[in-house]
Amino acid sequence: MNKPQFSSWIIPLIIAVAIPTIACFAYYSLDEMNGSGMLREKNSFWTSAIILAYPTSLIGMIGLVMTHYSPKKSLIKYSTWGVCMLLPIVFLLFVRA
Numbered sequence: 315m316n317k318p319q320f321s322s323w324i325i326p327l328i329i330a331v332a333i334p335t336i337a338c339f340a341y342y343s344l345d346e347m348n349g350s351g352m353l354r355e356k357n358s359f360w361t362s363a364i365i366l367a368y369p370t371s372l373i374g375m376i377g378l379v380m381t382h383y384s385p386k387k388s389l390i391k392y393s394t395w396g397v398c399m400l401l402p403i404v405f406l407l408f409v410r411a
Contacts, residue, residue: 332372339368367402374399
């Protein structure tokens with residue numbers, strides 16, 4: 315299997331598997347925050363950050379895969395997409411811990 319065939323089917327597969335999990339993951343993260351008392355008062359910043367963290371990390375992962383399989387690889391692109399993927403994951407792990 316050559317690289318263009320691989321990247322042409324892996325991105326839609328990742329999206330098809332990941333999109334349905336966004337709502338569930340955000341719901342359980344918000345529920346975890348409400349149970350621990352961090353969101354007793356309705357703080358829209360934390361709620362918005364939790365809801366947007368998972369899709370942002372998915373966008374970062376898709377960007378990393380696309381950069382990896384692009385003909386022009388760039389350290390700046392790898393770094394940008396890596397930060398875009400890792401920061402929300404670290405945030406969600408902090409929230410859920």
